[in-house]
Amino acid sequence: MIAVDIDVLQSIMPRFSGANHSKQARIVEAISGKMQETLAKYEIDTPLRVAHFLAQIAHESAGFRTTEEFASGAAYEGRSDLGNSQPGDGRRYKGRGLLQLTGRANYRALGQKIGLDLEGNPELAAEPVTSLVIACEYWKSRNINRHCDRDDLIRVTKAVNGGLNGLDDRRRYLGKAKTALARVEALGHEANAKPNSRPVLRRGLKGSQVAALQEMLREKGYMVAIDGDFGPATETIVRQFQKNKKLDADGIVGSKTWKALEG
Structure with a gap:
């Protein structure tokens, strides 16, 4: 398993200033300490799997800048397919997570899987470490690792997004992730090599x-x-x-x- 630490994330993420920088720093610092063990738990454990995962969450989180959808969530009001049955559910269960969780029914089901009452406390889904677990659970549920093993960005993106929105941005992040991980792997080999x-x-x-x-x-x-x-x-x-x-x-x-x- 390649070490994925804060240096790897910083080499991938874009640079922001002001409030956006502060938000990004808080998220990256929080998830970097849990990234290694969390990815291993979900078998996101090869260079290709890790690179594709990092590329997708980097795009979906607007460059590790947010774990919550920018829109209000009002567009989801009354969406029975999402389990939004009560007034205000659209806003209450808006998209949260590094790969966004949306809708009362999904909050309930995912919360049961990870042992958190996300339905009763939906804001917990935006907590950085929880948002990382949410992303990994989604990744596992769609069996996205199989597309990573083929280095198939198109299928990975469709599995995450449902379409190909932001494909160029995801491709750019993927290239940066591969470069960062290759550097880490080479340094690891060099450190363990004979003089x-x-x-x-x-x-x-x-x-x-x-x-x-x-x-x-x-x-x-x-x-x-x-x-x-x-x-x-x-x-x-x-x-x-x-x-x-x-x-x-x-x-x-x-x-x-x-x-x-x-x-």
């Missing part, structure tokens, strides 16, 4: 080690730019090199790929 061993490199990383990799590929006759940026072009060349060496062509430069490059 003279090479780090694991993959798409999204930058720096001198990437430049060294590109130089070695050039020496092997592969025309790749030496810019220290492990982008799509470098990944394509790495896959081709691995294929030619009869290695697993996953685009990730681990010990076997390094050995082939150094041979």
Whole structure:
């Protein structure tokens, strides 16, 4: 399980000022301490699953800026399909959570699952840690992990949103999440590696080690730019090199790929 801490969230989230910054900071600080154990509980526990989850909640929460729908909720008044049977239920059970929970019936059912009286105290759903659990429960109920495993942003978004609203924004967050998680994973490998061993490199990383990799590929006759940026072009060349060496062509430069490059 990749460590998802406040540094990862801060590398994904947009920058705000004033009141919006304060709201965002409160949410991020609260959920970062519980993110690791909560995601693990719901088996959101691979780089792709975590990246897609972070991308979706980042978009749905307006950049981790809110755990409550901006609209008043009046549009849900009288919605029997949501269980809103009493006057004022639309506003009372408006959307709350990092992936928003809406309607009296849904508040009741989700509250029973997590052991909180959300129907009697709907404002609890906007509490940051509870809002994270709500998002994970929704994720589990729709079996969204299976779409993450295929890296299928379209299906993930449809499962979350019902359509493709905000797809470009979700795609942007997904790219940032993948880069942040790749950096964390590489640092973890490097910390556990032997002093003279090479780090694991993959798409999204930058720096001198990437430049060294590109130089070695050039020496092997592969025309790749030496810019220290492990982008799509470098990944394509790495896959081709691995294929030619009869290695697993996953685009990730681990010990076997390094050995082939150094041979």
